[in-house]
Amino acid sequence: MAVAMVTGAAQGIGADASVRLAEHGMDVAVLGADEAAHADTVRRIAETGRRCVFVAADVADAGAVDLALTRVRSELGEPGVLLNCVGAVDRGPLRELSDQDWTEAVGGPLRGVFVTSRAVVDPMIKNGGGRILVLADVAGGDRPSAARNSVVETGLAGFTRTLAMELRPFGITANVIAPEASATDLTAAAAAAGGAGGGSAYAAGALDAVRFLVGAEASAVSGQIVHVAMTARRP
Template sequence: MSESARVAIVTGAARGIGAATALRLAADGMAVAVVDIDAAATGETVATIEAAGGRAIGVGADVSDADQVAAAVARVADELGAPTVLVNNAGVLRDNLLFKMSPTDWDTVMNVHLRGAFLFTQATQKHMVEQRWGRIVNLSSTSALGNRGQVNYSAAKAGLQGFTKTLAIELGPFGITANAVAPGFIVTEMTAATAERMKIDFDELQKHAASEIPVRRVGRPEDIAHTISFLAGEGASFVSGQVIYVAGGPKD
């Protein structure tokens, strides 16, 4: 099957890295399901894809709700075709130091990142197995290596790395690869919110971050989308179970 016939699901695709990824996969010729908890928020990404001549639909779903995930994947299969590319990008932050973190803050982050990736992968893999071809890309983070104030997020992003490696082992015999992309400092609404929480000017935070990154700049959502594009394509068929740090320099 050519890439132009592929159908991709990108979660958390209304903005930021998810939106950039959806646009890039559409530019690669794939039909794209733009998934977000807020269905209305997917409109801009979908419209941009369609304006460029691509195929896309916006799908509202809480990635941590099994019934909503099953319904979302069924809708994608019905309206676009069998999804064989899945990008588990949906994420939230509930940052705090350990002694201040509530069980709800812990559970919310785990449910969106880990449970969400599990549910979407489980619901989508049957289509990949039937096609004997699939690409799964999970969004980890350099925070998986540890980051002050993010014990929940760090644990979730590290968990996604183990999840990815196990998927690669289990699904490899069916022509399915699974890899993780771990971004460093990327300019998004989420990092802007982090700066606000820390009461730091966002421009100053970016300058400080760039000074510590070997390539001397901060990342953009498109930097991550380019890497995901490669992993989702035909040329990455012998790359599986890997964690690729896209952070402007060594991280692990």
């Protein structure tokens, strides 16, 4: 599993997770809409000594993702890991949301994970296995977006469990990494906590979970929602 394909890696925990995969010995393909926004992530991956390629793609567009996958396979090889990093989208209180706001806040993240996961399934089956991960940094705390983000997290969990059941016979695992249910506003906590991985103890624990779930020791772990506590810290 020497090649990883990552979405949502422009900054924050998504960027840190991409670098962690490179440090774990993987070449990394970063998919996104804005190359300039991913320049720092690509630089950090290159500094680990691993290969990295940025591929411009709207992850909600199936055609664009298929083209991106073709380029990844050509330049780096067959992806053995797909990591979708999904962040919170705050559109304000429910009573103020338009239909478009709801679609972007809820439907957008879910569709992106669906499209990218579907794209890698056949190649992973042909290659004898793989890892599909969702890093769902969507806890809302007391913010108006909390309800919507909980819908996104629930949808991601259900979709991932379905993937896990369908793909178990092919040696492909699927798991979600998410904030502990009782965690409060991650933005405020990140600013206060300090430390690795985007400045929060949650981020440090989430990155450790990414490293574990892509490793050989997690080959039998699938369909799980790995909740990482805000208090989790490196020893």
